[in-house]
Amino acid sequence: MRYLLSRLLTTALIVAGAMLLLFALTVLVPGDPAAALLGPQASPEYAARFVAEMGLDQPVHIRLWRFFTHVLTGDLGTDVVSGRKVSAAIGAVLPYTVVLTATSIGLAVLLGVPLGCLAATRPGSLTDNVLAGVSVALIAIPSFVIAILLLLVFSVWLDWLPVLGTGRGDDLADQARRLILPTVALSVGWVGYIARLVRTAMLEVLAEPYIRTARAYGLPRGTIVLKYALKNACIPPLAVLGLGIGRLLGGAVLVELVFSRPGLGRLVLDAINVRNYPVLQGAVLVVVLLFAGANLAVDLLYGAIDPRLRRRA
Amino acid sequence: MRRMLATPAGVLGALIVGAVLLAAQFAPWIAPYDPDALAVLDRFAGLSRAHLLGTDQLGRDLYSRLLHGATVAMGVSLTSIAIAALSGTALGILAASVPAAWERLILVAFDIIASFPSIVLALAVVAVFGPSNAHLVGIVAVTLVPQFGRVARAQVLTLRAVPFLEAERILGASPLRIMWSHVLPNIAGPLIVLASMEVPVVITIEAGLSFIGLGVRPPLASWGTLIYDGYSYLSDSTLPVLVASLALAAATLGFTLFGEALRDAVDPRAGRG
Numbered sequence: 088m089r090y091l092l093s094r095l096l097t098t099a100l101i102v103a104g105a106m107l108l109l110f111a112l113t114v115l116v117p118g119d120p121a122a123a124l125l126g127p128q129a130s131p132e133y134a135a136r137f138v139a140e141m142g143l144d145q146p147v148h149i150r151l152w153r154f155f156t157h158v159l160t161g162d163l164g165t166d167v168v169s170g171r172k173v174s175a176a177i178g179a180v181l182p183y184t185v186v187l188t189a190t191s192i193g194l195a196v197l198l199g200v201p202l203g204c205l206a207a208t209r210p211g212s213l214t215d216n217v218l219a220g221v222s223v224a225l226i227a228i229p230s231f232v233i234a235i236l237l238l239l240v241f242s243v244w245l246d247w248l249p250v251l252g253t254g255r256g257d258d259l260a261d262q263a264r265r266l267i268l269p270t271v272a273l274s275v276g277w278v279g280y281i282a283r284l285v286r287t288a289m290l291e292v293l294a295e296p297y298i299r300t301a302r303a304y305g306l307p308r309g310t311i312v313l314k315y316a317l318k319n320a321c322i323p324p325l326a327v328l329g330l331g332i333g334r335l336l337g338g339a340v341l342v343e344l345v346f347s348r349p350g351l352g353r354l355v356l357d358a359i360n361v362r363n364y365p366v367l368q369g370a371v372l373v374v375v376l377l378f379a380g381a382n383l384a385v386d387l388l389y390g391a392i393d394p395r396l397r398r399r400a
Numbered sequence: 401m402r403r404m405l406a407t408p409a410g411v412l413g414a415l416i417v418g419a420v421l422l423a424a425q426f427a428p429w430i431a432p433y434d435p436d437a438l439a440v441l442d443r444f445a446g447l448s449r450a451h452l453l454g455t456d457q458l459g460r461d462l463y464s465r466l467l468h469g470a471t472v473a474m475g476v477s478l479t480s481i482a483i484a485a486l487s488g489t490a491l492g493i494l495a496a497s498v499p500a501a502w503e504r505l506i507l508v509a510f511d512i513i514a515s516f517p518s519i520v521l522a523l524a525v526v527a528v529f530g531p532s533n534a535h536l537v538g539i540v541a542v543t544l545v546p547q548f549g550r551v552a553r554a555q556v557l558t559l560r561a562v563p564f565l566e567a568e569r570i571l572g573a574s575p576l577r578i579m580w581s582h583v584l585p586n587i588a589g590p591l592i593v594l595a596s597m598e599v600p601v602v603i604t605i606e607a608g609l610s611f612i613g614l615g616v617r618p619p620l621a622s623w624g625t626l627i628y629d630g631y632s633y634l635s636d637s638t639l640p641v642l643v644a645s646l647a648l649a650a651a652t653l654g655f656t657l658f659g660e661a662l663r664d665a666v667d668p669r670a671g672r673g
Contacts, residue, residue, distance in 0.1 A: 097508075097512070101512055101516065104512050112524060112525065113528075115528075220409070223656060223657060223660065226656065227649075227653040227655075227657075229604040229607065229608060229648065229649075229652060231608060231611060232627070232648050235645050238634075239634075239638055239641070244638075337520055337608075340520070340523070340612075341608050341612065345631070355523055356612055358527075359526075362527075367527055368524070374520045375516070378516075
């Protein structure tokens with residue numbers, strides 16, 4: 088219970104901190120906020136609408152109060168360019184980013200965990216060394232560079248996969264095909280990372296007395312590794328996955344851009360380019376919420392897998 | 401040092417790091433061309449003796465631009481990491497020395513900063529204040545502070561009960577003197593390793609932000625802007641984007657290998673983790 092409370096409190100603090108920062112940006116911006124946030128090309132009536140919309144003519148504490156109460160009721164403000172609700176604009180593109188992130192994490196776990204187990208059961212072997220080398224390379228190279236290289240090889244040179252955009256709305260197979268390269272680009276770094284973490288954790292767990300006991304009972308090796316060791320070896324990678332979701336979302340922004348996919352990344356960049364601050368603010372806030380939520384979920388899962396943690400916190 | 405170069409990966413890392421540092425420091429002297437010199441007739445030139453790595457959409461020499469890009473990447477990453485390392489270490493030592501309630505406060509602040517999706521928040525800051533190297537350095541430095549702070553604190557705590565510090569205290573050395581000339585040298589190792597492991601991370605952030613036009617401003621050559629230029633003219637020539645992407649990939653890989661070799665050399669127990 089205490090564990091749950093402390094995790095909830097941390098999550099709330101993170102979200103509140105992000106909101107405060109986003110709000111502070113509108114206050115700290117040098118010069119006339121409307122001019123700075125909208126750029127010099129904004130027409131006077133457009134600027135006036137923006138000032139009214141953001142409540143920029145009000146004192147700071149009232150604006151802060153309004154901002155927090157509006158966000159808490161799910162009102163992210165109005166898009167100053169199109170007049171749409173910001174929440175609607177975000178809702179329209181959010182599924183693309185969530186799907187891409189989810190498939191990437193899925194692929195990373197699906198490949199990373201078995202590879203890590205494979206390496207851990209044969210430490211020092213050729214397989215282990217090759218996997219270690221490949222892992223470092225995959226971790227080190229930025230995902231948007233991998234995205235560009237994949238784009239070059241598979242669609243420009245080989246012409247195997249269509250890449251740009253998400254495909255037609257009614258054609259699921261086409262959508263899935265266009266998801267392949269972005270998913271691979273975003274996940275390969277995590278495949279390497281998870282493989283390495285699982286390998287290290289697995290080696291540690293395999294040296295534990297209870298594994299020796301299981302071996303002494305004559306249980307098959309596969310059962311020992313997959314049934315007894317894996318559960319404990321999954322804890323360190325799981326912890327990293329929580330923090331990783333933040334980096335993954337950051338990477339998704341760039342990967343979406345490379346493959347011309349709609350999504351939060353595209354939305355944020357367009358908002359920056361036309362200086363649409365309410366949309367930018369809303370989109371960043373949604374990313375923070377997603378991230379904080381994912382972290383909370385991982386922390387709770389972590390507590391469920393490892394009861395020792397719940398007691399310690 | 402010898403232990404660092406014991407593996408092929410360590411040697412490769414050290415070579416790449418050396419090359420990037422040389423390029424960053426001496427770009428204006430090594431580069432055969434002015435990185436911004438236009439030669440429109442020569443646009444999208446292939447590999448040749450005149451243009452080792454070809455030219456971009458405006459006929460600028462890619463090799464020269466890559467060399468100058470190293471200056472930008474190293475400038476941003478080394479400055480921000482230095483700032484983060486100094487302030488993080490100071491905060492970490494402070495956290496280990498103040499009463500428990502204050503220590504908790506600092507640690508919670510570290511937790512919160514560390515769990516922000518920093519790149520996305522960086523986007524918001526850059527969007528409001530405009531792209532510039534100084535903003536980039538500032539944001540990156542703030543997001544890295546907690547990592548240095550945590551390591552510094554943990555290291556100081558392990559030193560707390562060590563006999564030679566006890567002796568210093570009894571001899572009447574001031575806390576500042578103990579910190580400066582006894583604790584700091586003893587905790588420097590892991591902090592330097594951490595700093596070197598952060599270099600490829602910062603290079604990636606700088607290149608990523610420059611790639612979307614929110615990092616350094618054109619015509620300044622950053623690896624990210626080079627990749628973006630190449631990407632925009634993909635249908636004309638695949639060479640520029642390929643060259644720039646591979647260069648960035650090689651640099652981040654080199655710094656990662658270097659950092660890991662350094663870590664293994666400083667603490668052989670850490671192994672591949």
